Amino acid sequence: MISIPTHSLNDGTTLPALGLGTWPMDDAQAEQAVRGALELGYRLVDTATNYRNETGVGRGVAGSGVPREEIVVTTKLPGRHHGYEETLASFEESRARLGLDYVDLYLIHWPLPRVDKYVDSWKAMIKLREDGLVRSIGVSNFTAEHLERLEKETGILPCVNQIELHPFFPQEELRAFHTGKGILTESWSPLAPGTSLLEDPVVTGIADALGATPGQVVLRWHVQLGAVPIPKSADPRRQRANLEVFGFELDTAQMTAIADRAQRRRGGDPEVHEEF
Numbered sequence: 179m180i181s182i183p184t185h186s187l188n189d190g191t192t193l194p195a196l197g198l199g200t201w202p203m204d205d206a207q208a209e210q211a212v213r214g215a216l217e218l219g220y221r222l223v224d225t226a227t228n229y230r231n232e233t234g235v236g237r238g239v240a241g242s243g244v245p246r247e248e249i250v251v252t253t254k255l256p257g258r259h260h261g262y263e264e265t266l267a268s269f270e271e272s273r274a275r276l277g278l279d280y281v282d283l284y285l286i287h288w289p290l291p292r293v294d295k296y297v298d299s300w301k302a303m304i305k306l307r308e309d310g311l312v313r314s315i316g317v318s319n320f321t322a323e324h325l326e327r328l329e330k331e332t333g334i335l336p337c338v339n340q341i342e343l344h345p346f347f348p349q350e351e352l353r354a355f356h357t358g359k360g361i362l363t364e365s366w367s368p369l370a371p372g373t374s375l376l377e378d379p380v381v382t383g384i385a386d387a388l389g390a391t392p393g394q395v396v397l398r399w400h401v402q403l404g405a406v407p408i409p410k411s412a413d414p415r416r417q418r419a420n421l422e423v424f425g426f427e428l429d430t431a432q433m434t435a436i437a438d439r440a441q442r443r444r445g446g447d448p449e450v451h452e453e454f
């Protein structure tokens with residue numbers, strides 16, 4: 179079984195350096211993929227209320243035989259449940275679907291600045307952590323401005339910001355801001371699916387030179403940036419390959435060449451994206 183290094187978070191907990199994404203799996207696919215991934219050595223799993231597969235993820239965790247305390251289960255608050263009481267209620271629904279006593283990492287999925295309730299949700303998440311129902315609290319798709327507002331209004335910064343990050347959208351500024359504040363970056367869409375990234379000659383050239391696959395080269399790039407990629411794969415062979423990125427290194431020139439790409443966001447702009 180492959181063993182994965184961990185990062186220390188700003189709340190004293192730890193997070194595996196790579197995890198499994200589960201969107202867009204349904205419950206049955208998620209159950210199988212999560213169980214198989216945990217058996218391979220994955221210890222971080224990413225879901226969300228809006229993926230509608232928390233039940234399957236919970237079954238995969240329960241059926242894996244891996245001790246609960248070794249697994250970091252992440253889920254996320256949907257936009258329609260922003261607000262203090264709404265967040266507490268939404269969390270209980272997630273926890274029930276997951277079938278867990280506690281959730282390891284709970285994130286606000288999108289900031290929804292127009293709705294302007296993310297600070298209220300954040301206060302509820304602080305309460306959930308105080309009550310021991312959540313180990314760590316974080317956010318997703320927050321800008322530096324949103325993060326600063328949380329700090330100013332509650333004194334508590336997220337331990338994680340899960341953002342779109344890949345070589346076509348390397349987010350240097352936001353990553354530097356995270357580093358300055360002690361926030362760990364998680365990368366969603368780390369392989370930039372739907373783009374030409376994995377056929378890019380720079381990436382395939384480095385892969386050939388290192389005897390790795392293009393996917394491994396890109397995931398290794400994330401790991402060396404200090405970001406935690408959460409590649410989704412339902413295929414056991416790709417799940418295994420995606421985990422085998424801790425036994426080789428990219429040099430500085432290779433790291434620079436991979437990131438030296440046109441900037442292209444795939445997903446929504448957090449300032450305006452609305453997802454409920």
Ligand SMILES: NC(=O)c1ccc[n+]([C@@H]2O[C@H](COP(=O)([O-])OP(=O)(O)OC[C@H]3O[C@@H](n4cnc5c(N)ncnc54)[C@H](OP(=O)(O)O)[C@@H]3O)[C@@H](O)[C@H]2O)c1
Nearest residue numbers: 199200201224318366367368369370371393409410411412
């Ligand atoms: N916070 C947010 O707003 C947000 C937004 C989007 C995603 N996410 C999370 O981030 C996770 C990952 O993002 P994503 O699913 O968009 O993108 P991704 O993980 O970068 O790419 C997934 C796609 O790549 C394929 N794939 C996986 N490993 C591969 C490899 N080694 N070589 C070639 N193809 C490979 C997968 O197919 P197979 O399954 O067939 O292997 C799948 O089609 C999601 O599952 C979700 O948990 C969060």
